[in-house]
Each structure stands twice: as C-alpha cells, then as structure tokens.
Amino acid sequence: MVRDFQFPDGFRLLPEYFDRAAQKILLQCVREGVKAAPLYRPVMPRTGQPLSVRMSNFGPLGWITSKEGYRYGPTHPVTDQPWPPLPERLGTLWADIADWPCGPDACLINFYDMNARLGLHVDAGENAANAPIISISLGDQALYRLGGPNRRDPTRSMRLSSGDVVVLGGDARHCYHGVDRIFPGTSQLLPKGGRINLTMRVVGRTL
Ligand code: MD6
Numbered sequence: 001m002v003r004d005f006q007f008p009d010g011f012r013l014l015p016e017y018f019d020r021a022a023q024k025i026l027l028q029c030v031r032e033g034v035k036a037a038p039l040y041r042p043v044m045p046r047t048g049q050p051l052s053v054r055m056s057n058f059g060p061l062g063w064i065t066s067k068e069g070y071r072y073g074p075t076h077p078v079t080d081q082p083w084p085p086l087p088e089r090l091g092t093l094w095a096d097i098a099d100w101p102c103g104p105d106a107c108l109i110n111f112y113d114m115n116a117r118l119g120l121h122v123d124a125g126e127n128a129a130n131a132p133i134i135s136i137s138l139g140d141q142a143l144y145r146l147g148g149p150n151r152r153d154p155t156r157s158m159r160l161s162s163g164d165v166v167v168l169g170g171d172a173r174h175c176y177h178g179v180d181r182i183f184p185g186t187s188q189l190l191p192k193g194g195r196i197n198l199t200m201r202v203v204g205r206t207l
C-alpha cells in the first residue's frame with residue numbers, strides 16, 4: 001500500500017507574507033549584510049565537497065560547515081569578522097509569528113544560483129532543538145520538498161515563491177526537507193536571478 005504524505009504538525013506555509021515592497025527592503029538588508037559578511041562556498045564535513053549553495057549569516061551566531069564538521073560560530077570563516085546584526089524586520093517577523101519565548105540568535109543566508117540545490121536534511125545542530133525555524137524566500141521560485149522524521153518517509157514537493165514564509169515548528173521541526181531545484185526567470189526581484197533563503201534559528205546556550 002502506498003503511504004500518503006501527511007503534513008506534520010507545526011508546518012506552516014504563509015504564501016506571499018511579504019509583498020513586493022517588503023521583499024525589496026529585505027533584499028536591501030541582505031545586500032548590506034553580505035557586503036560586511038560576503039557569501040562564501042561552504043564544504044561538506046569529511047569529504048570537503050563544495051555545496052552548490054553559497055552562504056553567510058546574520059546575528060550573534062552563524063551556521064558554518066567545513067571539513068571539520070557543522071557548527072555555530074560567532075565569526076565569518078573567511079574574514080574572521082563577527083556576523084552583521086539581524087535586520088530589525090526579521091526580528092519583528094519572529095516576534096509576530098514564532099510563538100516562542102525567546103528570539104533567534106542566528107539567521108542563515110542561503111544563496112542559490114539557477115543550478116544550486118540543497119539535499120534532504122534535518123536541522124539538528126541547535127541546543128534549542130524544539131524552537132521553531134522560520135524561513136523567508138526571496139527571488140526565483142524553488143521546488144521545496146518536505147518529508148518526515150525518517151529519511152525514507154514519503155515526501156511532498158511544493159513551490160516556494162518570493163515573499164513566502166515557512167515555519168518548521170512542532171513535529172515539522174524534526175522532519176527532513178530540502179530544495180530540489182530553482183526555477184530560473186520566475187521572479188524579477190534579483191536583477192541577475194537566483195534565490196535567497198533566510199532561516200532564523202534559536203541556537204541556545206552553547207556549553
Ligand atoms: C531553503 N530551507 O528553503 C532551505 N530549514 O532554501 C531549509 O533548509 C529550512 O526552510 C529549516 C527550516 C525551514 C527551512
């Protein structure tokens with residue numbers, strides 16, 4: 001029998017939460033952020049295989065991957081400078097929809113060119129393992145795939161568009177997800193195309 005996909009509790013998709021004007025403001029914030037903390041191409045732990053997604057971060061902590069493994073750290077791995085502060089508009093988004101007693105201390109910036117993708121994964125590096133993660137999409141559409149807590153669980157694919165917000169809270173926080181492809185030319189927000197995804201996280205106290 002084919003098992004049907006059931007949306008996990010705690011998954012929310014808020015289509016076009018940000019209108020075009022708000023998307024432009026967020027894009028400007030990202031541009032300023034990556035001026036201070038340039039996008040870099042991270043590599044996979046052990047293999048050193050480069051990811052197709054380029055990354056940077058906002059906030060006191062940033063998510064980093066290198067040959068040594070995954071971790072959160074206070075500085076950019078190439079420039080050694082602190083990450084730029086979280087833009088105010090993102091802080092208010094968190095306060096408005098997270099339903100969580102404390103604010104985010106990390107925001108990962110992912111940049112996808114037309115050929116980039118992100119394999120199925122669970123975000124599990126945070127001490128605050130049950131705090132929601134809030135994701136904002138800007139630019140070209142993405143084919144986003146959501147599964148269950150086990151890699152082999154049934155999955156559902158959906159298109160995420162510029163301005164969409166996704167919340168992975170509750171059970172969904174522990175579910176596999178990834179980006180299978182970008183659809184070039186589906187947004188005019190970024191003049192040269194591509195997609196930006198911002199994910200706000202509560203890392204929690206690191207011991
Ligand atoms: C992306 N998003 O949309 C990748 N992670 O480009 C994620 O990996 C993600 O959307 C945690 C929570 C929400 C997400």
Ligand code: FE
Nearest residue numbers: 121122123177
């Ligand atoms: Fe993720």
